[in-house]
Amino acid sequence: MKKTLAMIIASTLALSMLTGCGGNAGAKSEGTKTESPKTEEPKADKASQTLVFAQGAEPRGLDPAFVDDGESSKVIVNIYEGLLAYEKDSTEVVPALAESWEKATDGLSYTFKLRQGVKFHDGTDFNAEAVKTNIDRQIPPQRKEDMPYASFVFADVKDVEVIDDANVKINLTKPNSAFLANLAMSLAAPMVSPKALEENDGNVNKAPVGTGPFKFVSWNPAEDIVLERNEEYWGEKAKAQNVIFKFIPDNSARIVALKNGEVDMIDGIDSTGVDQIEADGNVIYNVPGMNINYMAYNVSRKPFDNPAVRVALTKAINVPELVTALYGDYAELATTILPTFIPGYSKDVKQTAYDPEAAKAELTAAGFNQTIKMIVYNNPRPYNARNKALAEAIQSYFSKVGVNVTIEDYDWTTYKDKVIAGDYDICFYGWIGDNGDPDNFLNLLADQNPALNVARFNDPAFNEIIAQGTSTEKGPERDAIYQKAEQYVADLAVWVPVSHASNLSAHSPSVQNYSYHATGNIFFKDMYKEAAK
Numbered sequence: 001m002k003k004t005l006a007m008i009i010a011s012t013l014a015l016s017m018l019t020g021c022g023g024n025a026g027a028k029s030e031g032t033k034t035e036s037p038k039t040e041e042p043k044a045d046k047a048s049q050t051l052v053f054a055q056g057a058e059p060r061g062l063d064p065a066f067v068d069d070g071e072s073s074k075v076i077v078n079i080y081e082g083l084l085a086y087e088k089d090s091t092e093v094v095p096a097l098a099e100s101w102e103k104a105t106d107g108l109s110y111t112f113k114l115r116q117g118v119k120f121h122d123g124t125d126f127n128a129e130a131v132k133t134n135i136d137r138q139i140p141p142q143r144k145e146d147m148p149y150a151s152f153v154f155a156d157v158k159d160v161e162v163i164d165d166a167n168v169k170i171n172l173t174k175p176n177s178a179f180l181a182n183l184a185m186s187l188a189a190p191m192v193s194p195k196a197l198e199e200n201d202g203n204v205n206k207a208p209v210g211t212g213p214f215k216f217v218s219w220n221p222a223e224d225i226v227l228e229r230n231e232e233y234w235g236e237k238a239k240a241q242n243v244i245f246k247f248i249p250d251n252s253a254r255i256v257a258l259k260n261g262e263v264d265m266i267d268g269i270d271s272t273g274v275d276q277i278e279a280d281g282n283v284i285y286n287v288p289g290m291n292i293n294y295m296a297y298n299v300s301r302k303p304f305d306n307p308a309v310r311v312a313l314t315k316a317i318n319v320p321e322l323v324t325a326l327y328g329d330y331a332e333l334a335t336t337i338l339p340t341f342i343p344g345y346s347k348d349v350k351q352t353a354y355d356p357e358a359a360k361a362e363l364t365a366a367g368f369n370q371t372i373k374m375i376v377y378n379n380p381r382p383y384n385a386r387n388k389a390l391a392e393a394i395q396s397y398f399s400k401v402g403v404n405v406t407i408e409d410y411d412w413t414t415y416k417d418k419v420i421a422g423d424y425d426i427c428f429y430g431w432i433g434d435n436g437d438p439d440n441f442l443n444l445l446a447d448q449n450p451a452l453n454v455a456r457f458n459d460p461a462f463n464e465i466i467a468q469g470t471s472t473e474k475g476p477e478r479d480a481i482y483q484k485a486e487q488y489v490a491d492l493a494v495w496v497p498v499s500h501a502s503n504l505s506a507h508s509p510s511v512q513n514y515s516y517h518a519t520g521n522i523f524f525k526d527m528y529k530e531a532a533k
Contacts (some may be wrong), residue, residue: 049240049241049242050240050241050242050243050244050529051240051242051243051244051264051265051511051524051527051528051529052243052244052246052262052263052264052265053074053243053244053245053246053263053264053265053266053267053522053524054245054246054247054248054254054257054258054263054265054266055071055074055245055246055247055248055266055267055268056071056247056248056249056251056254056267056268056379056380056381056412057069057071057247057249057379057411057412057413058071058221058222058247058413059071059072059074059075059225059245060072060205060413060416061205061206062075062076062079062204062205062206062208062216062219062225063192063203063204063205063208064076064080064149064186064187064188064189064190064192065134065137065138065147065149065150065187065188065192065203066146066147066148066203066205067148067187067205068148068149068187068451068452069412069416070381070382070432070520070521071412072187073186073187073519073520073521074245074520074521074522075225075227075245076186076187076190076208077186077190077212077521077522077523078212078213078214078227078243078523078524078525079121079208079209079210079212079214079215079216079227080190080191080192080208080210080211080212081096081097081190081191081210081211081212082096082097082183082184082185082186082189082190082191083096083097083098083101083112083114083131083183083184083189083191084096084098084180084183084184084189085184086184086435086436086517086519088515088517088523089515089517089518090436090518091181091184091290091433091435091436091437091518091519093180093181093183093184094184095115096115096184097114097115097118097126097191097211098112098113098114098115099113099114099115100112100113101113101180106175107172107175107176108171108172108173108174108175109169109170109171109172110169110170110172110179110180111163111167111168111169111170112131112167112168112169112170113166113167114126114127114128114131114165114166114167114168115234116166117234118211118234119211119232119234120193120195120196120209120210120211121193121209121210121211121215121216121230122193122195122196122209124193124194124195125165126191126211127165127166128162128163128164128165128166128167128168129162129165129194130191130193130194131160131162131168131191132160132161132162132168133194133197134191134192134194135154135157135160135170136160137197137202138150138153138154138188139154139157139159147188148187148449148451148452149185149187149188150188151447151449152182152185152188152434152440152443152447152452153182153183153185153187153188153189154182154188155176156172156173156174156176156179156470157170157171157172157173158171158172158173159171174470174471175470175471176470176471177439177469177470177471177472177473177474177478178435178437178439178440178470181435181436181437181440182434182435182437182440184435185434185435186434186519186521187434190210191210191211192204192208192209192210193209193210195209196208196209206219211233211234212230212233213229213230213233213235213237213238213524213525214227214228214229214230214238214243214524214525215227215228215229215230217242222247223246223247224244224245224246224247225244225245226242226243226244226245227242227243227244227245228241228242229241229242236525238524238525238526239513239525239526239527239528240524240527240528240529243524246262246263248263248266249378249379249380249411251268251269251270251272251273251380251385252273254266254268254269255269255273255276255277255280255506258277258280258282258506258507258508259276259277259280259282261508264507264508264510264511264529265505265506265507265508265511265514265522266505266506266507267382267504267505267506267516267522268379268380268381268382268385269284269380269385269504269505269506270327270330270380270385270386270504271327271328271329271330271385274330274504277506281509282506282507282508282509283506283507283508283509283514284504284505284506285503285504285505285506285507285514285515285516286330286502286503286504287502287503287516287518288332288339288341288500288502288503288518289331289339289382289383289432289500289501289502289503289518289520290339290341290342290432290433290436290503290518290519290520291339291382291383291430291431291432291433291500291501291520292334292337292338292339292383292430292431292441292497292499292500293331293334293381293383293384293390293428293430293497293498293499293500293501294334294337294428294429294430294431294495294496294497294498295317295390295394295426295427295428295495295496295498296426296427296428296429296454296455296494296495296496297310297313297425297426297455297493297494297495298422298424298425298426298427298454298455298456299455299456299457299494300422300456301422301425303366303367303368303370304425304426306366307491307492307493308362308365308366309363309366309368310492310493310494311352311362311493312358312359312362312363312366312368313359313363313368313398313403313493314351314352314359314493314496315352315353315354315355315356315358315359315362316354316356316359316397316398316400316401316403317354317394317397317398317496318354318397319333319334319351319354319496319497319498320333320354321354322390322393322394322397322498323498323499325393326386326389326390326393327386327499327501330501330502330504331499331500331501331502332499332500332502333499333500334497334498334499334500335347335349335351335497336349336351336486336490336497337441337442337486337489337495337497338438338441338442338482338486339433339500340500342433342436342437342438342441343437343438343474343478343479343482344438344442344469344478344479344481344482344483344486345438345483346479346483346486348483349483349486349487349490350487350490351490351496351497352490352493352496356397356400356401359401360401360402363401363402363403368403371404371405371406372398372403372404372405372406372425372426373405373406373408373423373424373425373426374391374394374395374405374406374407374408374424374425374426374427374428375407375408375409375410375415375418375419375424375426375427375428376388376390376391376407376408376409376410376415376427376428377409377410377411377412377415377428378409378410378411378412378415379411379412379415381412381430382430382432382501382503382520383430383431383432383499383500383501384428384430384498384499384501385501385504387409387428388407388409390428390498391407391409391428392407395407405426408424416451419450419451419454420450420451422450422456427454429454431444432519432520433518433519434519435519436518438469438479438482439466439469439470439482442466442469442482442485442486442489443466443470445457445459445462445466445489445494445495446462446463446466455494455495457489457494459492461488462485462488462489465481465484465485465488466485468481469481469482469485503516503518503520505522508529510529510530510531511527511528511529512527512528512529512530513526513527513528514527515527
């Protein structure tokens with residue numbers, strides 16, 4: 001098996017090798033951030049006015065209510081803001097468009113005092129009515145089926161009351177210990193101009209209007225998105241005049257673009273590109289990732305609705321070997337769905353162990369004799385930059401126990417549509433934590449939106465465990481509930497957790513105040529580029 005896997009990896013590496021190298025060698029990788037870096041002020045005569053960031057795929061849209069992908073999110077967080085936000089280097093909740101809040105003693109309502117004098121980019125006022133408009137459109141009866149995050153963020157919202165322009169009350173159907181963290185998320189939670197919603201039939205995917213430090217200028221399909229500084233921003237204005245998001249699907253091409261100075265920052269890096277980036281004199285930014293990379297069985301299709309079949313197939317996969325071979329030092333073996341630093345993580349959760357002989361016998365006993373249809377995305381993802389190699393390696397493991405696999409790969413946008421359609425036996429997916437709460441990960445298997453719950457798992461007992469988790473105050477009792485949820489789905493082999501990827505990105509040394517958030521977002525407000533001396 002090792003020989004076969006090595007051949008797969010070698011062929012993948014050959015496709016991604018770069019030709020030539022140059023620049024100033026010796027740039028060093030940054031380790032885990034334990035302190036917030038000091039924010040440097042740009043020198044007026046040296047600060048570049050434009051930052052260029054390259055990512056591996058194009059956003060699916062720029063209306064926070066209608067998208068669920070990281071590429072969209074990275075743009076969205078610079079255009080919009082929510083009632084709450086996260087600290088620069090953590091998921092600790094801090095005020096944003098809400099200055100403060102009060103929680104009712106029964107946990108069934110929150111009253112928010114709103115920041116005054118804030119304008120949307122179209123010049124209209126941000127106020128309590130705007131908050132109500134944004135939430136109302138994402139809860140019944142207005143909620144639409146293609147609002148993937150609405151059920152995550154606003155699942156327990158009963159209604160919204162406008163007290164006056166500066167105060168708004170959100171009522172819940174039951175206590176939700178993740179609610180405040182959800183309100184700081186980058187999708188569903190950000191506030192959109194009600195005027196813009198009215199002018200665009202309730203969907204601003206192509207015409208985003210928020211209150212954030214940057215305003216939308218243009219979107220050139222398959223090329224770039226351009227933002228400009230919001231000169232009327234309520235807080236400290238952004239340091240750069242413009243931000244350009246460029247779309248470069250190929251990993252190697254992004255590295256070359258950084259080397260040539262065509263872009264200032266890139267992400268979606270895999271371990272094979274690190275040495276090249278540093279040899280070119282650019283800087284690797286490497287911090288632990290709040291994510292999960294996994295393989296999912298489509299449990300709505302026979303025979304994958306049978307836990308015995310899923311367990312048998314999972315026994316054919318040597319996950320520890322896979323992670324070491326594909327990701328090296330830039331990912332951690334996933335022993336649970338939750339990263340080790342998320343509340344609720346437990347080292348006592350046990351996944352299905354590698355046992356190919358047992359896999360053969362159990363598959364025979366279950367009468368399994370079909371070819372597996374496996375689909376995979378061909379754009380790099382922050383949680384998995386070795387996407388096709390992962391699928392091919394698992395295909396090879398399955399072949400060793402007599403199981404044939406066909407692989408279909410698609411660009412990210414098409415892949416999302418294929419996942420929603422559900423015509424697959426196995427798919428690959430991942431998740432970047434939105435808020436540092438265990439519910440944000442494990443609720444994926446309780447949510448019935450197929451864009452999120454790609455395994456199409458619907459188990460009343462599991463759903464009840466998740467409901468208990470959100471109704472319990474944070475602490476050891478709540479952590480134990482999520483540990484129980486983890487072991488429940490592990491025993492049923494709904495997912496095969498693979499790895500937790502490091503947040504790998506890179507930038508030119510000229511970029512100042514660079515930071516890449518644990519949520520996988522990148523906030524450009526405090527960044528600038530110092531001109532070469």
